[in-house]
Amino acid sequence: MDAYFFENRDFFANRIEELEILSRSSRTAESSDQSTEVHDTAVCVRIRPLTEEEIGWDHVQGVLRDNFGAANIYEPRRKVNGKPDLNRTSFTLDHVYGPDSNTKDIYNDRVQDLVQWVGSGGMSMLLAYGQTGSGKTFTVSGMEKLVVEKLMDGTVSGKWDVHMCIFEVAGSNMYDLLNERKPIGILEDPFGAMQLVGVLEKKPTTSEEFLSLIDVAKELRSTETTTKNDQSSRSHAICRIRVVNKESPNSPEGSFLLVDLAGSEASADTQNHSRERMAETREINKSLTTLKDCIRARALWSIGRGEASQKHVHIPFRTSKLTQVLKSAFDVSNTQTCKTLVIACINPSILDVAHSKNTLRYAEMLKVPVPKAKPRPFDERIPTTWENKHVQEWISKNSGRPPMNPLLLAPRENGLQFCRLQEDEFVGRAMLTPGVKPEQAKLLYYKLWALHIDSRALMNSASASIETKSAETAPKKPQKLKVVKAGMFFRLDEKEIKDGAEIVMALGVDTASTSKGRDEVRWICAAVRPATDTPGAYELFVANQRVIEGKRLIDEVKLKYDIHTRYYLIAGS
Numbered sequence: 420m421d422a423y424f425f426e427n428r429d430f431f432a433n434r435i436e437e438l439e440i441l442s443r444s445s446r447t448a449e450s451s452d453q454s455t456e457v458h459d460t461a462v463c464v465r466i467r468p469l470t471e472e473e474i475g476w477d478h479v480q481g482v483l484r485d486n487f488g489a490a491n492i493y494e495p496r497r498k499v500n501g502k503p504d505l506n507r508t509s510f511t512l513d514h515v516y517g518p519d520s521n522t523k524d525i526y527n528d529r530v531q532d533l534v535q536w537v538g539s540g541g542m543s544m545l546l547a548y549g550q551t552g553s554g555k556t557f558t559v560s561g562m563e564k565l566v567v568e569k570l571m572d573g574t575v576s577g578k579w580d581v582h583m584c585i586f587e588v589a590g591s592n593m594y595d596l597l598n599e600r601k602p603i604g605i606l607e608d609p610f611g612a613m614q615l616v617g618v619l620e621k622k623p624t625t626s627e628e629f630l631s632l633i634d635v636a637k638e639l640r641s642t643e644t645t646t647k648n649d650q651s652s653r654s655h656a657i658c659r660i661r662v663v664n665k666e667s668p669n670s671p672e673g674s675f676l677l678v679d680l681a682g683s684e685a686s687a688d689t690q691n692h693s694r695e696r697m698a699e700t701r702e703i704n705k706s707l708t709t710l711k712d713c714i715r716a717r718a719l720w721s722i723g724r725g726e727a728s729q730k731h732v733h734i735p736f737r738t739s740k741l742t743q744v745l746k747s748a749f750d751v752s753n754t755q756t757c758k759t760l761v762i763a764c765i766n767p768s769i770l771d772v773a774h775s776k777n778t779l780r781y782a783e784m785l786k787v788p789v790p791k792a793k794p795r796p797f798d799e800r801i802p803t804t805w806e807n808k809h810v811q812e813w814i815s816k817n818s819g820r821p822p823m824n825p826l827l828l829a830p831r832e833n834g835l836q837f838c839r840l841q842e843d844e845f846v847g848r849a850m851l852t853p854g855v856k857p858e859q860a861k862l863l864y865y866k867l868w869a870l871h872i873d874s875r876a877l878m879n880s881a882s883a884s885i886e887t888k889s890a891e892t893a894p895k896k897p898q899k900l901k902v903v904k905a906g907m908f909f910r911l912d913e914k915e916i917k918d919g920a921e922i923v924m925a926l927g928v929d930t931a932s933t934s935k936g937r938d939e940v941r942w943i944c945a946a947v948r949p950a951t952d953t954p955g956a957y958e959l960f961v962a963n964q965r966v967i968e969g970k971r972l973i974d975e976v977k978l979k980y981d982i983h984t985r986y987y988l989i990a991g992s
């Protein structure tokens with residue numbers, strides 16, 4: 420297809436331009452940011468610019484961000500009559516950043532909140548995914564610099580000790596990138612947490628020191644030349660940052676995982692490589708598939724949190740070394756919620772659109788649609804129904820003396836997000852108002868929590884009363900005519916219970932009663948009693964018979980004979 424593209428290069432370039440103009444005029448404006456929900460996993464796309472080399476080779480941009488926030492992929496085709504044609508596929512994710520956006524834009528939109536979250540004792544993870552040469556290392560390196568500057572400049576609330584390590588995961592091996600690539604291991608501790616064994620953890624005190632350690636690691640990163648990128652990374656590089664609050668060492672430590680994933684090459688790209696190289700590619704693809712499965716399973720669990728069916732969610736993190744290392748981010752028993760940002764990196768060249776399509780398909784699979792619940796109307800007793808203006812009003816009314824500045828404590832949070840702030844973060848923000856002491860800040864935090872807990876009880880009782888009401892007011896279902904046939908089991912009317920036999924088996928009609936009305940028809944029944952040695956099991960006493968009126972056989976009971984125990988059991992148990 421490459422030769423065919425170059426033969427028709429101008430056709431493709433012009434046609435893409437035409438189609439983009441057409442698509443702009445045929446669609447009405449809508450928000451470029453599709454994500455308005457509170458969700459712990461966001462998936463964004465970054466389309467890098469064509470490199471100077473690619474421009475020199477006359478490549479055309481085949482992936483574009485349109486004005487409506489979608490990534491459009493144009494794929495060159497050859498019609499049956501030999502004429503060139505284009506296929507367009509659109510992908511819409513949480514946000515698409517085009518070649519004009521820089522790393523700082525993405526940081527401001529998406530990453531600074533993750534740093535704040537870490538500063539308040541939370542856990543964050545940033546993953547860069549994409550084909551070799553699509554800009555993963557460029558993105559993660561730029562982001563590391565901004566994250567480190569923010570963490571080390573002292574403006575994130577509290578005073579922190581920052582610990583960091585950088586290592587790579589290559590197949591099932593792991594190497595310390597701050598310790599001459601010495602092999603390291605991983606062990607599951609008795610509490611189920613994965614601990615790195617033999618890793619050298621540094622404690623930089625300035626951002627310069629931190630960034631020079633990142634440079635050391637970059638140099639050591641395992642690289643091998645491929646057709647795509649001279650500096651192709653064939654391993655996943657992970658920078659783990661832990662922050663420990665010096666003023667309150669017992670508060671939970673925050674952590675940030677920045678992950679530069681290995682290139683997601685297709686096997687076709689490895690045709691010219693060695694057998695080991697192909698095995699390496701398979702291993703990488705397996706780890707990326709497992710990563711997707713873990714992120715999805717975690718997101719599904721968090722959507723259905725609390726529902727019985729979600730209690731036993733399977734997160735297959737053991738399948739690959741990468742997901743073992745990242746286990747704490749997916750672990751549903753972890754009390755720290757992990758906020759995850761995935762950046763799907765795209766090489767925009769039209770010659771790479773097949774890869775770009777795969778990357779965007781993968782990114783789409785990471786998004787778990789959140790079922791849209793009808794929002795509960797505003798109720799001043801229920802903080803989760805508050806918009807930001809209600810949160811700010813509540814702060815003004817309740818924060819005591821001196822009154823706290825609502826713009827510093829909750830600049831944009833709605834009620835749900837406000838309740839989710841960790842105590843340290845809350846207190847730190849409250850104390851940004853001059854004169855506010857920690858005791859006053861904590862008092863407001865507890866007041867919010869008391870209100871939040873009361874509101875949950877209120878919501879539960881409200882939904883219970885709605886259920887009871889609907890049961891009372893619901894139209895009564897017409898009663899079905901009771902069918903009695905020989906061999907069926909019935910619970911008896913209380914008046915008919917004798918010798919512990921609450922259940923009987925209908926054996927046949929008492930012929931002397933057949934001329935009477937339907938309800939007066941009598942049945943010859945055999946007693947069924949609970950088994951004395953096995954709970955939930957019943958015994959049939961065929962010889963213990965009585966004649967019972969049909970109207971005394973109340974509800975049918977579905978029992979099945981169990982050949983192993985020789986008892987009758989409730990069907991389905």
Ligand SMILES: Nc1ncnc2c1ncn2[C@@H]1O[C@H](COP(=O)(O)OP(=O)(O)OP(=O)(O)O)[C@@H](O)[C@H]1O
Nearest residue numbers: 467550551552553554555556557648650651652682
């Ligand atoms: N947003 C961008 N703006 C300008 N140049 C970029 C951008 N993203 C990537 N590049 C350039 O594109 C080239 C490939 O980027 P990079 O090395 O980050 O790719 P990669 O996806 O990490 O590849 P690999 O998987 O091989 O490590 C580099 O020369 C990089 O400087």
